[in-house]
Amino acid sequence: MNTVIEGFSKLTKEEKIDWLTKNYTKNPESSKKVLKQYWNTESKIQKLHDEFIENTITNYYLPFGIAPNFLINGRLYAIPMAIEESSVVAAASKAAKFWLEKGGFKAQVLGMEKIGQVHFIYKGNRQNLEKYFEYVKPKLISAAKPITQNMERRGGGISNIELKDKTEVLENYYQLHCTFETLDAMGANFINSCLEEFAKVLKVEAQTFPSFAENEREIDVVMSILSNYVPDCLVRVEVNCPIDQLETEEFVTPYEFAKKMVQAVEIAKIEPYRAVTHNKGIMNGVDAVVLATGNDFRAVEAGVHAYAGKDGQYSGLTRAAIEKGIFKFWMEIPLALGTVGGLTNLHPLVKLSLEILQNPTAKELMQIVAVAGLAQNFAALRSLVTTGIQQGHMKMHLMNILNQMGATEEDKKVLAGYFKTRTVTHSTVKEALEQLRK
Secondary structure (H helix, E strand, O other), X not given: OOOOOXXXXXXXXXXXXXXXXXHHOOOHHHHHHHHHOOOOOOOXXXXXXXXOOOOOOOOOOOOEEEEEEEEEOOEEEEEEEEOOOOOHHHHHHHHHHHHHOOOOEEEEEXXXXXXXXXXXEOOOOHHHHHXXXXXXXXXXHHHOHHHHHHHHHOOOEEEEEEEEEOOOOOXXXXXXXXEEEOOOEOOXXXXXXXXXXXXXXXXHHHOOOOOOOHHHOOOEEEEEEEEOOOOOOEEEEEEEEEHHHOXXXXXXXXXXXXXXXXXHHHHHHHOHHHHHHHHHHHHHHHHHHHHHOOOOHHHHHHHHHXXXXXXXXXXXXXXXEEEOOEEEEEEEEEOOOOOEOHHHHOOHHHHHHHHHXXXXXXXXXXXXXXXXXXXXXHHHHHHXXXXXXXHHHHHHHHHHHHHHOOOOHHHHHHHHHHHHHOOOOHHHXXXXXXXXXX
């Protein structure tokens, strides 16, 4: 019977599991076995994992794979990817190999500006608030010095603070719109600490500002928080080659392939229903590398999808063109990433991922992650405009289906050969497996 519990966080891990399985599972002993089989009991890793979040009872594993042969700005990479979806690593690897001898991927960081805001309500005269802002702005920067001094020594810190009037859309609503450079750090804690200091000073200094009337001194801070929308923390990635080099394994001419790729990209640009799935394919590559390197994939997802709708309609993020016999495929996406702080110093696999990537700076990681997204999208579009997505995807999914059905290793070997020339669906695999067992 489900029941309310007080003080759950104070229970030991064993006690949490006992309570959970007793109240929320049909077979407590079996459920405990499932949870405990994912514990790492032979090293200090488990304690480390337990302290990442609250109320930890076990670990949740994802496959950790490698997509090799990525040539980026003349440098060769093997890219780590953490993801559960079949065909993603294979598709990325295939795209990397396709472009390897065609010059590889070109990547460029266009900006690294990150944003935070202090949202507040002010009911006084707007001109007086503008005077106050000019007065208080240097005090805001000065008050944050204890927070920013280390970042400033490395070349980062506060880039600018602006006062924004939003009263046309929400009564009495203003904001401090603040920009930051956080170098190799993701910078969330740094930015939020600065913003909270700004909020304190903004409120306190208003009490003695001479130009304010008595009824104008109240500044009601609603919240101070960074934004995961970072349209000026931007990276551009591209591949290109003469059309006659676009030989594919499928029975289409290079020019026909290039033309269909351009058409597919144009459709995603103007059709939101297609654009969402198109961009999801990009994020298959992006998220897998973001997760493997200990970065915040939810923040990246939110920022990228907001960017896809920045012109008023949600749109596909990649672009393609044929110019003077050259096929070009590229995109620009916002990526706020870090290679120091957070899990990068704690999680052993994150450390190893960064080592595999040759210990990149934040700029270099932005380029690598964006390239993984572009490669994934190229691979998906290549399948869509030639053989169709299901042939490659379902063949990769075959092992998942067979595992669900309890197939033996011998079954898998036989059926992998059987389905080389046949369409893979759940029903066809089930039928083939039943026939094999007979």
